[in-house]
Amino acid sequence: MLYFxxxxxxxxxxxxxxxxxxxxxxxxxxxxxxxxxxxxxSLFALVQGNIEEDSGSFHHEKGxxxxxxxQETPALDTAAIxxxxxxxxxxxxxxxxxxxxEANGEGMRVAELHExxxxxxxYAARARAARLMHxxxxxxxxxDSSVASFSGGWRMRLNLAHALMCRSDLLLLDEPTxxxxxxxxxWLEKWLLQYRGALLLxxxxxxxxxxxxxxxxxIEQEELTVYSGNYSDFERVxxxxxxxxxxxxxxxxxxxxxxxxxxxxxxxxxxxxxxxQSRIKALERMQLIAPAHVDSPFSFSFKHPGEIPNPLLRxxxxxxxxxxxxxxxxxxxxxxxxxxIGLLGPNxxxxxxxxxxxxxxxLPQKGSRVAAKELSIGYFAQHQLEQLHxxxxxxxxxxxxxxxxxxxxxxKFLGGFDFQGDMALAPVAPFSGGEKARLxxxxxxxxQPNLLLLDEPTxxxxxxMRHALSVALQSFEGAMVLxxxxxxxxxxxxxSLMLVSNGAVDHFNGDLDDYSAWLLQQRDxxxxxxxxxKETRPSKKDERRQKSDQRKALQPLRNRVKKLESELELLHxxxxxxxxxxxxxxxxxxxxAAQLKELSLQHRNVLKQIDEVEEAWMSASEExxxxx
Numbered sequence: 001m002l003y004f005x006x007x008x009x010x011x012x013x014x015x016x017x018x019x020x021x022x023x024x025x026x027x028x029x030x031x032x033x034x035x036x037x038x039x040x041x042s043l044f045a046l047v048q049g050n051i052e053e054d055s056g057s058f059h060h061e062k063g064x065x066x067x068x069x070x071q072e073t074p075a076l077d078t079a080a081i082x083x084x085x086x087x088x089x090x091x092x093x094x095x096x097x098x099x100x101x102e103a104n105g106e107g108m109r110v111a112e113l114h115e116x117x118x119x120x121x122x123y124a125a126r127a128r129a130a131r132l133m134h135x136x137x138x139x140x141x142x143x144d145s146s147v148a149s150f151s152g153g154w155r156m157r158l159n160l161a162h163a164l165m166c167r168s169d170l171l172l173l174d175e176p177t178x179x180x181x182x183x184x185x186x187w188l189e190k191w192l193l194q195y196r197g198a199l200l201l202x203x204x205x206x207x208x209x210x211x212x213x214x215x216x217x218x219i220e221q222e223e224l225t226v227y228s229g230n231y232s233d234f235e236r237v238x239x240x241x242x243x244x245x246x247x248x249x250x251x252x253x254x255x256x257x258x259x260x261x262x263x264x265x266x267x268x269x270x271x272x273x274x275x276x277q278s279r280i281k282a283l284e285r286m287q288l289i290a291p292a293h294v295d296s297p298f299s300f301s302f303k304h305p306g307e308i309p310n311p312l313l314r315x316x317x318x319x320x321x322x323x324x325x326x327x328x329x330x331x332x333x334x335x336x337x338x339x340x341i342g343l344l345g346p347n348x349x350x351x352x353x354x355x356x357x358x359x360x361x362x363l364p365q366k367g368s369r370v371a372a373k374e375l376s377i378g379y380f381a382q383h384q385l386e387q388l389h390x391x392x393x394x395x396x397x398x399x400x401x402x403x404x405x406x407x408x409x410x411x412k413f414l415g416g417f418d419f420q421g422d423m424a425l426a427p428v429a430p431f432s433g434g435e436k437a438r439l440x441x442x443x444x445x446x447x448q449p450n451l452l453l454l455d456e457p458t459x460x461x462x463x464x465m466r467h468a469l470s471v472a473l474q475s476f477e478g479a480m481v482l483x484x485x486x487x488x489x490x491x492x493x494x495x496s497l498m499l500v501s502n503g504a505v506d507h508f509n510g511d512l513d514d515y516s517a518w519l520l521q522q523r524d525x526x527x528x529x530x531x532x533x534k535e536t537r538p539s540k541k542d543e544r545r546q547k548s549d550q551r552k553a554l555q556p557l558r559n560r561v562k563k564l565e566s567e568l569e570l571l572h573x574x575x576x577x578x579x580x581x582x583x584x585x586x587x588x589x590x591x592x593a594a595q596l597k598e599l600s601l602q603h604r605n606v607l608k609q610i611d612e613v614e615e616a617w618m619s620a621s622e623e624x625x626x627x628x
Contacts, residue, residue: 001025001064001170001198002047007056009042016042019056020224022217026169029192029199031209031231034219035297036434036462040202043219044068044172047200060170065089067168069176073155075148080138080158083147084129087165091122120167132161135187135523136180137347149558151565151621153179164191171195174202178459181347182485186516187523204463206231207487298468300416300442302476305450308337309372312451312479313358318367320350320357322619326365327353329503335451339479342490344508344515345500346522348622351483354500355381355455358481378449380457383614385436387607390429391582391600394419394439397428401446417442418465429583433460441469450478458486487512557620564617571610578603 001024008018016039024030032040045051046058048068067087076083086092094117101109117123130143136157147158156179163171177185189211192199203209209216209231216227216234227234311334321327327350335341335358343351356362357369359379388397395410414424417438428436437460444452452473458466466489473480473493484490490497490512497508497515508515578599581587587596 002060003058005057007046007053007058009039009046009051010054011039011042015222017219017222017224021056022224022226024198024200026196026198028215029195029213030201030215030217030226031213032200032202032217032219033209033231033234033463035464036432038219039224040219041174043224044174044200044202047170047172064169065166066170066172067163067166068172069156069163069174070159073147073159077146077148079144080147080150081126081129081133081143083158084132084161084165085125087162088120088125088167090120090167091117091125094120094122129161129165132164135184135191136161137184139348149561151617157184160188169197171197171199173199175204176201177203177205177208177485180485182344182487182515183346183519183523185485186519190520204458204461204466205486205488206463206466297418297420298416298465300413300445300468301472302445302478303448305376305448305478307374308450308478309374311336312372312375314370315357315364316368316370318357318364318369320353320362320364322353322622325623327503327622328357328500328505330367331357331505332367333505335479335481337450337479338477339481340493340495341479341481342494342497343481343483343500344497346519349500350503351500352381352455354505355379355453355481355483358451359453375451376447376449377451377453378444378447379453379455380440380444381455382459383611384440385433385460386610388428388436388439389600390579390603391427391587391596393425393427394442395424397439397443398446401443413446414442427583429579434462434465437461438465445472452476452478452480452482454480454482454484456484457482458484458489557623561617561620564613564620567613568610568617571606571613575603575606575610578606 004020004022006019006021008020009016032043034040042051046053047060048066078086094113098110098113098117101113121128133143134140138154138157147155150158160173160176160179163173176188180188185205185208189208192212199212201209201213211230213230214228216229216231218225218227218234218238227237313335315331315333318331319326319329320331331354343354345351353362357364359377359381360369360371361379363369392400394414395407398405398410398414411424419439419442428439431439437457441457457469461469466486470489470492473489480493482490482494497510497512499506499508499515510518581599582596582603586592587599
């Protein structure tokens, strides 16, 4: 199907890889891995015909259908389910041809087209599209909402569903789990395992690669090497190769000893509880894979946080939500020293709301949040990437936390997060999402908190950085609460799991495999319930009247959401203009000091406005989602 014969690819003057050969057939599921910037996306661009090889030969079989996920979605008035169905290009083409033939009175042509339409299962297309929507987390009843009514993250899910709708021979997926919660990731795994074509996948999610891939194409040191098996198989083979290099052997042994110390510690404490045994297995696996990351550019650890109060934080009959909508009800529990909790729960049930409540960025609607006097919180959330000062360098950000730190000390600390050389002194404005996430984590580590609240910390991180974060969190001596769709991280750093569902927070008695099975059971039960509802559905006339009444009731709230989205778009446009101005090195000359000060002030004001409007938009959106 795809044939790569000794190809070389460059980006500008930089050689990405050379002399690469591989053949991909139907049924091959190939994970493309390697450090950021090594050429993974360029390989996709080659397959899509957007660039050409610099040397060698690439070709694919004629007539194959290639599906990929669009990176942007315009604010369309098209219904979401219609947009997804348009992913099946032949279906869309046949529908247009049938309409034209019927308008022209071409009876024979209409019959031929309907026969082909039935052959591609066109009459079940809407049901297929609805299953894709629901599988990716969209609420039942949102099928006819316009694409424009969804936020950026949900539009990316629509793009993914649009690609999956295509009856393709080859599917290209670039970081498909970045915008998904764990529930949707589990569903996507199940879908991909049933996909009959060839799959090329770029992902930094180790468990996802393990479940879905049967080959790994790894790019490093300007070479592309293909390994049979999943990602764990690749790690073992690569570790064995590295073990043969005497220069790496000593460092490997230190990594193994480091991992083994945690295994020993938890074996001593372990009971027969499922979660404890699952954690021991995960730690033993970490011991085995550590050598595969011996040449990682990341190396950091959490220092002792000092005094750790007991308890650190208490919630007393606390309820939380947004505006008049309550999401969490009457929560009462304490966070104690050494707690390492992973939060589970379907999308929209309140995991992030609970993190915000504990972080004191969301006030309880009733009840209380009681924090110890010595409490020091390290809070990571995606919106914090926006709060970095674009005109400042990583070193300057560190100096904001400690004015006395020397440049040498700052460089040494930041080097553990791979901010080397000139990068440590460069303004952060042009940094990628992954680089900004690394900097936010670096600042968090430097503050030595005694409570870590981490809401999807790995979204922009590559595999090497995820591994380094996992190792660092192993030795963290405070308490930790983690929300993540990265199951490997959850397995290796959490001692207990809590389920956030139906407004309550309860201990989950099981491991992540049990949780995945529970999610699939819940989904199957919901689908069965929906089938029963369809059988007892009211008349179409009543349905239309109900939908009309519902639309009228929700219209003011929808208008508010759209107005806030428009404000956000304008503010982000303004921020982009300011980012561009602050990225100009000339602005940092002494002669431009006054202009720099004015631009920096404007930038901070815009960031503040974005935070305020985003909070209002989030509140209105969640209210709309809960009542829709």
